[in-house]
Amino acid sequence: xxxxxxxxxxxxxxYCKLPQGxxxxxxxxxxxxxxxxxxxxxxxxxxxxxxxxxxGQRVKVPDGIAHFLEHKLFESEDRPVxxxxxxxxxxxxxxxxxxxxxYLFSGTDMFTEALxxxxxxxxxxxxxxxxxxxxxxxxxxxxxxxxxSPGRRVYSNLLQALYQKNPVRIEVGGTVESIYQIxxxxxxxxxxxFYHPGNMALFVIGDVNPQAVVELAAAHVRQPENPLDQGIxxxxxxxxxxxxxxxxxxxxxxxxxxxxxxxxxxxxGEGLELLRQTVVTNLLHKVVFGPTSSLYTELYEAGLIxxxxxxxxxxxxxxxxxxxxxxxxxxxGLIEKIKGDLEDKLARGFDHDAFLRVKRQAIGEFLQAxxxxxxxxxxYIRYHFRGTSxxxxxxxxxxxxxxxxxxxxxxxxxxDNMAVSLVLPKGQ
Amino acid sequence: MKTKMGFVSxxxxxxxxxxxWPTPKFKNVSIKIVLHRHLADNTAASALLPFVNARGTEQWxxxxxxxxxxxxxxxxxxxSDVMKIGEQQLITTEVLTxxxxxxxxxxxxxxxxxxxxxxxxxxxxxxxxxxxxxxDQEKALMRQRIAAVINDKxxxxxxxxxxxxxxxxxxxxxxxGTIEELEVVTSSSLTEHWQRVRGTAPINVFVVxxxxxxxVVDLLLPLLPPRTGTTESIPPAVVKSTVAEVxxxxxHQPINQxxxxxxxxxxxxxxxxxxxxxxxxxxxxxxxxxxxxxxxxREKASLAYYASSNLxxxxxxxxxxxxxxxxxxRRAVEIITDQVASLQGGEITExxxxxxxxxxxxxxxxxxxxxxxxxxxTVAGIVRGKILSIDEMxxxxxxxxxxxxxxxxxxxxxxxxxxxxxxxxxxxxxxINPQ
Numbered sequence: 001x002x003x004x005x006x007x008x009x010x011x012x013x014x015y016c017k018l019p020q021g022x023x024x025x026x027x028x029x030x031x032x033x034x035x036x037x038x039x040x041x042x043x044x045x046x047x048x049x050x051x052x053x054x055x056g057q058r059v060k061v062p063d064g065i066a067h068f069l070e071h072k073l074f075e076s077e078d079r080p081v082x083x084x085x086x087x088x089x090x091x092x093x094x095x096x097x098x099x100x101x102x103y104l105f106s107g108t109d110m111f112t113e114a115l116x117x118x119x120x121x122x123x124x125x126x127x128x129x130x131x132x133x134x135x136x137x138x139x140x141x142x143x144x145x146x147x148x149s150p151g152r153r154v155y156s157n158l159l160q161a162l163y164q165k166n167p168v169r170i171e172v173g174g175t176v177e178s179i180y181q182i183x184x185x186x187x188x189x190x191x192x193x194f195y196h197p198g199n200m201a202l203f204v205i206g207d208v209n210p211q212a213v214v215e216l217a218a219a220h221v222r223q224p225e226n227p228l229d230q231g232i233x234x235x236x237x238x239x240x241x242x243x244x245x246x247x248x249x250x251x252x253x254x255x256x257x258x259x260x261x262x263x264x265x266x267x268x269g270e271g272l273e274l275l276r277q278t279v280v281t282n283l284l285h286k287v288v289f290g291p292t293s294s295l296y297t298e299l300y301e302a303g304l305i306x307x308x309x310x311x312x313x314x315x316x317x318x319x320x321x322x323x324x325x326x327x328x329x330x331x332x333g334l335i336e337k338i339k340g341d342l343e344d345k346l347a348r349g350f351d352h353d354a355f356l357r358v359k360r361q362a363i364g365e366f367l368q369a370x371x372x373x374x375x376x377x378x379x380y381i382r383y384h385f386r387g388t389s390x391x392x393x394x395x396x397x398x399x400x401x402x403x404x405x406x407x408x409x410x411x412x413x414x415x416d417n418m419a420v421s422l423v424l425p426k427g428q
Numbered sequence: 429m430k431t432k433m434g435f436v437s438x439x440x441x442x443x444x445x446x447x448x449w450p451t452p453k454f455k456n457v458s459i460k461i462v463l464h465r466h467l468a469d470n471t472a473a474s475a476l477l478p479f480v481n482a483r484g485t486e487q488w489x490x491x492x493x494x495x496x497x498x499x500x501x502x503x504x505x506x507x508s509d510v511m512k513i514g515e516q517q518l519i520t521t522e523v524l525t526x527x528x529x530x531x532x533x534x535x536x537x538x539x540x541x542x543x544x545x546x547x548x549x550x551x552x553x554x555x556x557x558x559x560x561x562x563x564d565q566e567k568a569l570m571r572q573r574i575a576a577v578i579n580d581k582x583x584x585x586x587x588x589x590x591x592x593x594x595x596x597x598x599x600x601x602x603x604x605g606t607i608e609e610l611e612v613v614t615s616s617s618l619t620e621h622w623q624r625v626r627g628t629a630p631i632n633v634f635v636v637x638x639x640x641x642x643x644v645v646d647l648l649l650p651l652l653p654p655r656t657g658t659t660e661s662i663p664p665a666v667v668k669s670t671v672a673e674v675x676x677x678x679x680h681q682p683i684n685q686x687x688x689x690x691x692x693x694x695x696x697x698x699x700x701x702x703x704x705x706x707x708x709x710x711x712x713x714x715x716x717x718x719x720x721x722x723x724x725x726r727e728k729a730s731l732a733y734y735a736s737s738n739l740x741x742x743x744x745x746x747x748x749x750x751x752x753x754x755x756x757x758r759r760a761v762e763i764i765t766d767q768v769a770s771l772q773g774g775e776i777t778e779x780x781x782x783x784x785x786x787x788x789x790x791x792x793x794x795x796x797x798x799x800x801x802x803x804x805x806t807v808a809g810i811v812r813g814k815i816l817s818i819d820e821m822x823x824x825x826x827x828x829x830x831x832x833x834x835x836x837x838x839x840x841x842x843x844x845x846x847x848x849x850x851x852x853x854x855x856x857x858x859x860i861n862p863q
Contacts, residue, residue, distance in 0.1 A: 010530070031453050034794040080727070086718035087779065089786030108793040109786075137730030144684035145733055145751050148581045253681050255575035291495035300491065306569050327576065357499045364502025367526045370455050371799070426682070 001214055006391050009370060013391065014210035020221045021198030021228055025380060026210035029373065035206030036106045036373040039118050042201075042385045043194035044099040045172040046318060051233035053193055053226070058235065061190060062181040063167070064139070064174015067096040069187050071135050073103065077126045084121070090114040098168050099316050100385060102378065111208065112216065119202075119220040125191050127184045136180055143173050150254050150423045158262040158323060158421035161248040165237035168319045169244070197221050198228030201384060203377040236318050241266050243419045251426045258423040259331045261338060265313075265320030265412055271387035272396075278315050279362075279396050280408045281322065285311040286358035287350055287405065288341070288413075289324055295341045304334045316386060322412065331422055342413055350409075352402040362397055434796075435634075435806065436641050443659025444631045444652060447806060448641040449799075455527055457537060457637030458799040461548040462807055463519040464630040466662045468598040471517060472605030473613050473621045476566055478508035478519050480618070483562040484552035487542075494547075501539055502531050506547060512603035513811045514665035514742025519625070521548040527638050537639060538647050545651035549626060558615040558622070567610060574604050582751075585687040585848040589747070592677045593691040593844035597666045599743055627656025632810060636799040664813060667744040669695025671841045678847050686754040686849035690764055692746040692840040694739070698814045702839070703741065704824035705832035709840075710739040711784035712833065713771055714748055718783050720767040721748060729763060731756050742812050746840055754849040761845060771837040776830050788825050792818050 001016040014026040045067065049060045074081045074094070085092040090107030103122050107114050146152045156171055163169040173179070204213050243264055265281075268274050289311045290296060299305045311324035328334045369375045376390070383390040435447040465474050488494045498504045504525040511518040523544040528536040552559060577584050587602055594600035604610075635644050671693055696706040714721035714737025725735035735750040748768075752760045795801040796818050809815030816824070 008530070032797045034797045080718070080723075082717035082722075083779070083783065086716060086783035086787055089783075089790040091787065091790060092717070106790075106794060108790050134730050138726055138733055141685060141731070141751060141753065142733035144753075147684040150579050253683070254579045255577075256572060258579075292492065292499050294492075296495075297490075297492045301565060303565060303568050306572065327572070327579075329572070357496070361499035361503035364504065364526045364531060367530050368456050368503065368505070368524060373797070 001210065004391065008394050009367070009391065011370070011391075014214075016214045018197070018214075018218050018221060020218075020223050021196070022217065022221050023201045023384070024214050024217050025201065025203045025384075026208065026213045027203075027205040027376060028208060028210060029206050032207050032373065033108045034106055034373060035108070035111045035204070035208055036104065036377055037115055037118055037202065037204045038102050038104040038377045038381060039122055039202050040100050040102040040200060040381045040385070041194050042099065042199050043101055043190070044097050045170065045174075046098045046167040046236065047194065047234050048167055049235040050193060051235070052189060053232070059189065061186045062174065063170050063178040064172070065182055065186060065190055066101055067173045068135065068139060068179060068182050069190055070094045070096045070101050070103075071139060072127055072132065072187060073122055073125055075126050075131050076121060076124065081117075081121045084117050085114060088114045088117065092118070096172055098172060100382065102381065106373075111206070115204070115213070115216055116220055119217065122195070123222055125188070127187055129184055132182070132184045132187065139173065139179050140176050143171070143176055143179070146171065146173065150252050150258055153250055153252065154258045154260050154325075154421050154423045155323065157248045157250055158260045158419060159321075161245045161419035161421055162243050162262045162264045162321055163319070164240055164242070164244040166239045166319050167236070193232060196224055196228050196232075198224065199232060201381055203381050205373045205377050239266075239319070241417070243417055245419065247420045247422070249422045249424060251424050254423060254425050256327055256329055256425065257331045258325070258327050259334055260323050260325035260421045261335065262419045262421065263322040263412060264417040264419075265315060265322065266417070268315035268317065268320035270317045272392070274315055274317065274386055275383070275388040275392060275396055276400075277320070277408070278313060279393065280400050280404050281313040281315075281412060283355065283358055283362060283400060284405055284409055284412075285313065285322070285324070286361065287355050288345060290358065292354065292358065292361075295338070299334065299337060304328050304330055304337065335420060339415065342415070346410060346413060349406050355402040355405050359397065359400065363394065366394060366397065434802065438645055440633075440645070440649060440652060441655050443628070443655060445633070446645065446648060447632060447634045448639070448644050449636040449802065450639055450641055451636065452638045453797070454637055454799055455530060456799065457525050457527055457540060457635065457639060458803065459523040459540060459544045460634040460803050461521045461544055462632045462634075463548075463625060464632070464662055464811070465517045465519065465625065466598070467512060467515045467517040467601050467603075470621055471601055472570075472609035473618055474517055474519060474625065475510045475604040476563070476570060476610070476613060476618060477622060477625065478510060478521060479566045479570065480558055480562055481521075481551040482506070482508040482547055483566065484559070485546035486550040486552055487546050489552050497543065501536060501543070502526050502533065504540055504543065506543065508547060510603050513808055514740070515598040516662060516665075516811050517603060518807065518811075523547070529638070537643070541635075541644070541647050542651060545648070549651075549653045551622070553619070557619045560615050563613075563615050563618065567613065570604060570610055571607055574602065574607050574610070577602065581683060581848065582687055585689060585846065588677070588679060588848065589689040589691060589844065589846040592675055592846055593745070594743075599665065623656065626653050628658065628660050630659055630662070632807065634803045634806070636803060665742050667695055667697055668693050669744065669839070671843045674842050675844045677844070678849060680849060680851060683848070683850050685751045686757060686847055688750050688752055688757065688760055689846045690748045690761070690842065691844040691846070692748070692768070693744065693843045694746050694836070694839050695744045696836060696839060697741050697744050698812045698816070702832060702836040705828050705836035706739060706741070707788060708781070708784055708825060708828045709771060709833045709837040710737055710746055711788050712776055712780050713737045713767060713837070716784065716787050718780070718787075720771065721750070721764060724767055725750050725760060725763050729759070731760050731763070742808070745843075754852045757847055757849065765842065768837070768840055768842075772834065772840070774830070774834045776833060781830055781833065785825050785828065789822050792821050792825075
């Protein structure tokens, strides 16, 4: 077991790679009652095409299968998984993103039993034709709930406008049509392929003993039949640089329009490079669109935005994008103002002092997030699967210069890779 | 000086109380200033206050100056809003800053407290009144905010349900009031209202972090505005324990999923001997993934993705909810009312009782690891007139017997059934009264 101390964060992380291939991270938090564990596989909604390791054949499975599998792993032959956690007073949950599926629990007592339960149920799929069929109604209702959420629609539609082929354009949960095509065999194939200890990680945080956690994991993670030396062959379609469409509109029952602008990032990079891109892009968002910017003040005072306006950046090795926007009374006016301001910034740059100020702001905000056990565990895993470390965020941040910001501005904020998504009030 | 929930409390002035929790646990210092109002008293005007106050203060005159100052203070964050608990409207100002020791900035605590006081108490004024330009902009945004309820279908359904269930009670009101009330607010009427609120509303100030209580008192005292009269006493929320007849309200919108809400009167508040038993009964019914509603509505019948219930111990009510296919309206109502009936009939297994108690205790203990949750629990306790520490709550829940949980459930009386559905769901439920 190795340890990594971060003096700035005043945290010590313990790390061990088990012989089974699983990577285990433990961050002790003395004085906290809550313990939180997350057990994740590097497998998400975009991994719908891959090579079946047992046959060597390329396969493509229906959309929404990673999320479907997440639901199904809570099924068991004897006692329902939720009941097992409930007996231990622990709260279990799971979530699926484009790139990761995570299973988690938080609890204050009986931590050892709960951790064993977590490791066990994720390693013991129980799938029958009947219980797969039963889940379809539940997931259909989940998807219908999302379809009624204007915020979710404006986001999903924008991804469709930005991407021509990359599966990130499809909802993580798939569609009502695609989930009804999913079979027990499809689910088992995905499970065998991606739920391999060598493709997974465990992160535990709270008032725990790191050595004991590692020993427990070593005792309860099964030895895989084959090591994952070759990795998993995932197939992603070749995504053109160009966006799919400039504008996408949906009508819903809303009080006023929602507008999101998206910028496609065709080269987010990997590992440390990806982390740098993320850090510098987040700083740019603050300096150009944040509450300290002249643009934000102008838009707010003109009544074009409210405090729900914001920008965020997401990057994985396979895709990256900026999204910004919010609710507005005048979508065209807002789009025009934002584009005009970006053109101005591209031509004349930004104030370097303003950049240094938001850098200081970002340092404080990053430290603030470290009061949340969930934030640390979930994000550590996210960064780890991208080949980088959450603990490097601060040191990378401190090294960014205003010149780095200007270079990134020119590279990422080019007007020709921008799309707009609108949700408009029905019948207007 | 008293200690409760880790907090040391100090009466700073008549009606103004400081709650400090010095703890090395957190990397942040959390500050929250709360002014208490009755929800029905000038709702829209009070709701404007935190937003207009955050537009500019005596020291930091514009939104941008405030934002720049916050960035300079290492990304100190602030939020101003109103909350609704039972029949109180709470005007809140929150400031969250990183502990000075992580950024070697010794003046950070004083600066953050000063900023919180500026935002909460010292809005920028001209000629002794709120600035028209700020007020007009914030009125326009508030109009949008009130209209925007319709965008969040679950939030909208809850608001419409409140209007049906609490028709004649203050709890029917939206926390921001109505557009009609908003329109008549002027800078002179709002200024007059503000003077009264600032000088006479009960005020609670919370500070949590790795700090010294004495230092906070010394820093805060000079920042407080003067009291101008007797502190207002806010009447407790109306609590009803009987139902004359069950109301049914069906509303239509072009949506994909129907949202169903069933409201029950319990009459059980924090002062009731069955208070802890009601928490356990609600937990068994719909508080967890092992609960009756989740198991029967979702897992067994595949009718919904979510199905749960919530207890409101300020109003003495319980609300069960599920998102369903519009065609399954009657079946879902039947399953939910059947589950309540089975609880009332004593159908509780040892496993359900024990898991629910453990789950509630886990939630309570975990809440102690979040400064925000500890503050919010205390605020809710103040509103309800009884603050229970986490330890007292844990002991109370541990002692609940099956018979007590059943006795509490027997006081759940169906009052209102509300459904937001689409045209397919036009069929009316027939006799849905399970009593």
